Amino acid sequence: MNQTPLIHLVDDDPAVRDGLALLIGTVGLRVMPWAHPQAFLDGFDRDAIGAIVLDVRMPGLGGLQVLEALRAQGVDQPVVMLTGHGTVAMCRRAFKGGAAEFLEKPVDDQQLLDALQAAVRQHVRSRQHHRADREARERYAQLSPREREVLGLIVGGLTNKEIGRALALSPRTVESHRAHLFGKLGAPTLAQLILRYAQLVEDDAAPDA
Amino acid sequence: MVYRTLPRWVWPTGGLLLAVAGAAWLLQADLAARRAAFDTDARIVHRLLSQQAAQHDAMLATLTLLQPGAATASSSPETRLAAVYPQVLQVLRRSDSETWPAPLARAEAESAALRRPVLAGADMARGQFTLVQAGTPASFALRIDAAAAVPWADWPLPRDGPVRTLLRHGDASWVLQPGAGEATGWRLLAEKRLASDSQPFTVVVTRALGIGELPWARLLLWCVAVAAAAAALTAWQRQRETARRSQELLRLGQVGRLNALGELAAGMAHEINQPLTAMLASTQAAQRLLDDTDDDGPDLATVRRALAQGAQQARRAAEVVARLRRLVQPADTAATQPLRLADTVHSVLYLLAPQVEAAGVQTELHGLDDAPAVLADPVALEQIVHNLVNNALQALAAVTADRRRLQIDAAAAGDSVRLTVRDSGPGFAPQALERAFEPFFTTREGGLGLGLSLCESLATGMGGTLAARNQAAGGAELTLTLPRAAPVAPAPA
Numbered sequence: 001m002n003q004t005p006l007i008h009l010v011d012d013d014p015a016v017r018d019g020l021a022l023l024i025g026t027v028g029l030r031v032m033p034w035a036h037p038q039a040f041l042d043g044f045d046r047d048a049i050g051a052i053v054l055d056v057r058m059p060g061l062g063g064l065q066v067l068e069a070l071r072a073q074g075v076d077q078p079v080v081m082l083t084g085h086g087t088v089a090m091c092r093r094a095f096k097g098g099a100a101e102f103l104e105k106p107v108d109d110q111q112l113l114d115a116l117q118a119a120v121r122q123h124v125r126s127r128q129h130h131r132a133d134r135e136a137r138e139r140y141a142q143l144s145p146r147e148r149e150v151l152g153l154i155v156g157g158l159t160n161k162e163i164g165r166a167l168a169l170s171p172r173t174v175e176s177h178r179a180h181l182f183g184k185l186g187a188p189t190l191a192q193l194i195l196r197y198a199q200l201v202e203d204d205a206a207p208d209a
Numbered sequence: 210m211v212y213r214t215l216p217r218w219v220w221p222t223g224g225l226l227l228a229v230a231g232a233a234w235l236l237q238a239d240l241a242a243r244r245a246a247f248d249t250d251a252r253i254v255h256r257l258l259s260q261q262a263a264q265h266d267a268m269l270a271t272l273t274l275l276q277p278g279a280a281t282a283s284s285s286p287e288t289r290l291a292a293v294y295p296q297v298l299q300v301l302r303r304s305d306s307e308t309w310p311a312p313l314a315r316a317e318a319e320s321a322a323l324r325r326p327v328l329a330g331a332d333m334a335r336g337q338f339t340l341v342q343a344g345t346p347a348s349f350a351l352r353i354d355a356a357a358a359v360p361w362a363d364w365p366l367p368r369d370g371p372v373r374t375l376l377r378h379g380d381a382s383w384v385l386q387p388g389a390g391e392a393t394g395w396r397l398l399a400e401k402r403l404a405s406d407s408q409p410f411t412v413v414v415t416r417a418l419g420i421g422e423l424p425w426a427r428l429l430l431w432c433v434a435v436a437a438a439a440a441a442l443t444a445w446q447r448q449r450e451t452a453r454r455s456q457e458l459l460r461l462g463q464v465g466r467l468n469a470l471g472e473l474a475a476g477m478a479h480e481i482n483q484p485l486t487a488m489l490a491s492t493q494a495a496q497r498l499l500d501d502t503d504d505d506g507p508d509l510a511t512v513r514r515a516l517a518q519g520a521q522q523a524r525r526a527a528e529v530v531a532r533l534r535r536l537v538q539p540a541d542t543a544a545t546q547p548l549r550l551a552d553t554v555h556s557v558l559y560l561l562a563p564q565v566e567a568a569g570v571q572t573e574l575h576g577l578d579d580a581p582a583v584l585a586d587p588v589a590l591e592q593i594v595h596n597l598v599n600n601a602l603q604a605l606a607a608v609t610a611d612r613r614r615l616q617i618d619a620a621a622a623g624d625s626v627r628l629t630v631r632d633s634g635p636g637f638a639p640q641a642l643e644r645a646f647e648p649f650f651t652t653r654e655g656g657l658g659l660g661l662s663l664c665e666s667l668a669t670g671m672g673g674t675l676a677a678r679n680q681a682a683g684g685a686e687l688t689l690t691l692p693r694a695a696p697v698a699p700a701p702a
Contacts, residue, residue, distance in 0.1 A: 013483045015522050019490030022515055026497040057479060084482035085475055106486040109493035 003030075005120040006050035010034045010066065011082070012058045016105075020053065020112070027113050029120070037061035041069055046077075049127060051100070051119035053112075056083035056090065064090070067097045076126060078119035082107060132196075139185045140200050147181040148204065150174060155194055155201045215446060224439030228432045235431060239424045243416075244397055247372075251399035251414040253365040254374060258412055261296075261358045262405035265340055269326045269351055272300070273344030290351075296358035298337065301350035309350075316341040317348050326407040333381035340407055359385055371417065376403075376410040394418045470657070480529045488522040491515040545584045545671055547694035550619045550628055551577035553587070557594045564602050570613040580619035582694035583626045589667040590691070593675070596660045597630040597687050603653065604634030604685060621693065625673070628689045636679040645677045664689075 007029050011017045014035070021031040030050075034040035037058055044052075052070070056063035067079055078100035083090065086104055094102045100122070101115040143151065146167075153163045160178065164171045187193035268290065290297045303309050309317060316329035321343035329350060331338035336355040342348060355376065366372045366386065373388025397416040402409065495515035499507050554577055558565065565572060583590075598615070605613040614633040619626060637645060644650045646665045651658030661677070668675040673691040680686045 013487070015487035015518065015525070016483055016490070018518060019487035019494065019515075019522070022511070022518075023490040023494040023497070026494050026501070082486075084479040084486075105482045106489040109490065109497065112490075 003048065004028065005123070006030045006032055006045070006048045007116060007120075008032050008034060008040060008044050008050065008052045008077070010037055010040045010053065010058070010063070011055040012036070013055075016055070023109055024053075024113070024116065027117070029116065037063075037066045041066060046075055049120065049123055050077055051116055051123060052077050052079045053116070054079055054081050056081055056086070056094075064093055064097060067094065067099060071098045076123065078123055080112070080115050080119060136185075136196050136200060140197060140204075142184050143181055147177050147184070148201075150177045151181050151185075151193075151197065152201050152205060154178070154190070155198050217443070217446075220439045220443040220446065224435050227439075228435040231431050231435065232428050235424060235427055239427075240395065240418075243418065247397045247414075247416050248399060250365045250372065251401075251412075254414055255399075255401045255403070255412045257360050257363055258358075258376070258410075259404040261360065262403045262408040262410075264294075265296075265351060265353055265358075266326050266405060266407050268294070268297070269340055269342040269349055272349040273342045273347075276344065276347055296354050296356075297351055298354050299352040301339075301352070302347050303350075304347045309348075313339070313341055313350055316350075317343045320348070328407060328409065331378050331381075333376070333378055333383045336376075336383040338378075338408070355383055356385075373415045373417075375413050377413050378410050382413070388415065389417060389419070394420050394422075477529075477533060480533075481526055484522040484526040484529070488519045488526070491519040491522065495519070544586050546587065547582040548585050548587055548590060549582050550580050550626065553590050553594050554617055554619075554628075557591060557598055560595065561598055561602065564599075565615070568602060568605060568613055569610045570602065570605055570615050573614065573616045575616070575618040577617070577619045580626050580628075581621050583691040584694045585671050585673070585691050586667075589671060593664045593667055593689060594628070594630075596664050597689070600660060600687070601630055601632035601634065601685070604632050604636075607635050608633060622690070624693050625690045626693050628691070629686060630689075631680060631684060631686045633684045636683050636685050637677065642677060642679065646675070 007024050009017060009020055009024070009031055011020070011033075012035055017033045017035065021033050024031045032044070034044070037054075038061055041061075054063040054066055058066075061069075063081055063083075067081065070077075070079065079098065080101040080103060081094045081099045082103050082105055084105045086102065091102050100119045103111060103115065140148075149167060150163060153166060158166065160171050160174045163169070164174045167174070169177075182193065185193060185197060187196060290300055301309070301313070303313075303317070308314065312330050316327045316339075320327040320341050326340045326342040329339040329341040337352060338355065339350055339352050341350040361368065366374070368386060370386070371389035372386060374385040375382045376385065395418040397418065399414045400411055402411050492515065495512045498512045498515065501507050554574065558572065598617075601615050605615065612633055616629075616631040618629045618631075620629075621627075638652065641650075641652050645661050647658070648662040649658040650662075661675070665675045668689055668691070671691060673689060676688045676690075678686050678688075
């Protein structure tokens with residue numbers, strides 16, 4: 001997150017690689033050019049934020065095959081496909097394989113850069129989403145069973161008094177649980193709490209139901 | 210496209226089955242006809258013999274009734290009866306005073322009881338028998354010779370024919386006609402008792418059908434006809450398959466050429482797209498770098514590098530195009546030779562004759578035989594003329610059949626000879642006329658747009674030209690100009 005996004009550019013033609021790298025560099029994106037698809041698959045940094053530009057027509061391993069390999073490995077970077085002469089079938093296959101964009105060569109600068117920036121934004125969002133998700137899960141795991149019950153009722157919209165009645169607890173005890181779980185979950189307000197954990201509570205309750 | 214063809218064995222096998230079935234039917238029909246004729250003959254034979262038997266009964270009845278006396282020997286009935294009826298060998302008469310030998314007496318007693326004539330004994334080996342009728346005062350008996358009783362005049366069968374006829378009585382029988390004997394093959398048989406109570410003989414008619422009597426000629430004719438039909442159908446099928454195969458080959462060839470062209474186009478697109486992509490990216494990057502209003506101004510070194518790369522990629526693209534041209538360009542030095550335009554035009558019209566006739570196009574040729582020879586490559590010239598005529602025919606499809614005219618003129622024009630192909634079709638649209646010779650330009654559905662372009666290249670290669678225009682009266686006019694073969698003849702004095 002602290003790094004500028006990295007664009008992996010896979011094309012067997014050195015001139016195309018150089019030209020596109022130069023172009024992509026002008027908008028402040030870092031470019032990592034790859035001449036060989038296999039070398040790229042073996043060596044690229046899967047954790048970095050960024051996107052991948054793949055040429056469809058490459059000797060040995062074609063772009064569509066690389067795309068399929070990436071998806072099979074669970075790589076989450078968005079992929080922009082480039083082709084010299086795209087057919088409808090090829091385009092369909094690319095999107096089916098999870099390509100974010102399918103562009104025809106020679107590609108216009110604005111089109112390519114827009115596509116890449118959109119892809120990077122999407123990647124950042126999905127990574128953030130994933131991280132927030134993981135954090136919430138970890139915090140939720142720290143709650144005691146009683147606190148989870150209380151949280152479930154809070155999310156259900158009950159007041160402290162109602163919760164006490166439902167769980168046969170004194171309002172004071174409920175209040176204490178409440179303070180604890182707010183602290184453990186790191187939620188500053190009730191609204192934040194519900195926003196972040198309602199889904200988790202629901203998922204947790206579902207198997208028991 | 211999948212062609213379903215009948216296997217080769219269909220016609221011969223079908224023919225064989227048909228021949229066998231037809232032969233069986235012919236045999237069966239022949240046999241049925243013979244049986245019907247035989248049955249009719251047998252019925253006639255039975256009727257004639259039954260009539261004779263009835264006559265014998267009638268004679269006896271008459272004798273017994275009239276009782277001709279034995280008074281005078283001259284009036285003795287036997288002599289007179291035997292004279293009229295050759296089958297009567299003897300008439301026996303018994304008055305009260307006489308007695309007959311045992312067989313006759315026994316028969317007489319039976320006759321008296323039954324009140325009708327009774328058979329008193331038969332010598333079937335000799336074909337003779339005796340009939341007795343009891344009467345008062347005298348009883349009569351007739352000795353009959355069956356051989357003389359047969360009415361040969363009315364007999365339906367030839368006496369020495371193949372049919373065997375006999376009269377059976379008990380185990381013995383007397384043969385009227387010996388027939389042809391027991392041959393191998395079929396045997397027709399008819400048996401019936403005579404319609405007479407007194408003469409209990411069974412008429413047996415048999416006919417042996419020999420192998421030689423089968424309708425061989427008709428059978429042979431039938432088989433030959435079927436074999437000929439099967440052979441003709443096989444030949445027809447083979448011919449059709451051959452025609453279909455050659456059509457298929459032709460189509461495959463066309464598809465193959467189109468595929469090759471498609472492959473060429475795809476390869477070309479890639480080869481040219483790569484430098485174009487690099488060029489576009491580099492120059493646009495340079496633009497962006499120049500637009501960059503950073504604190505220390507644009508990075509001119511990078512801009513320079515980007516532009517240099519763009520230029521280099523432009524050269525790369527040009528090289529690809531040049532290489533492609535070298536690859537597909539026909540040899541520069543066309544093998545030109547003196548040619549008569551008339552020969553080429555006639556050969557092309559011969560090739561296209563089916564289309565010309567099918568469309569009902571009226572063809573007019575002018576000046577072809579008088580035109581001087583041209584200097585051209587025969588294959589290229591034929592290709593050009595073929596394309597021009599073919600184009601004209603396609604254009605003529607757009608007008609009604611009665612207005613389809615194709616006009617081909619040749620004329621000398623200085624050092625050149627002009628061949629003009631005019632059609633009465635709709636002509637070129639203004640925009641199409643401008644771009645007529647442009648590669649890949651076509652107004653025809655599914656056309657490649659290479660025909661006229663190729664023709665022009667070929668004409669130019671031979672030192673000629675190709676021009677297109679619309680006639681004043683409408684319709685396209687294509688003019689091919691080619692160098693004249695022989696030097697210009699000196700102007701007539």
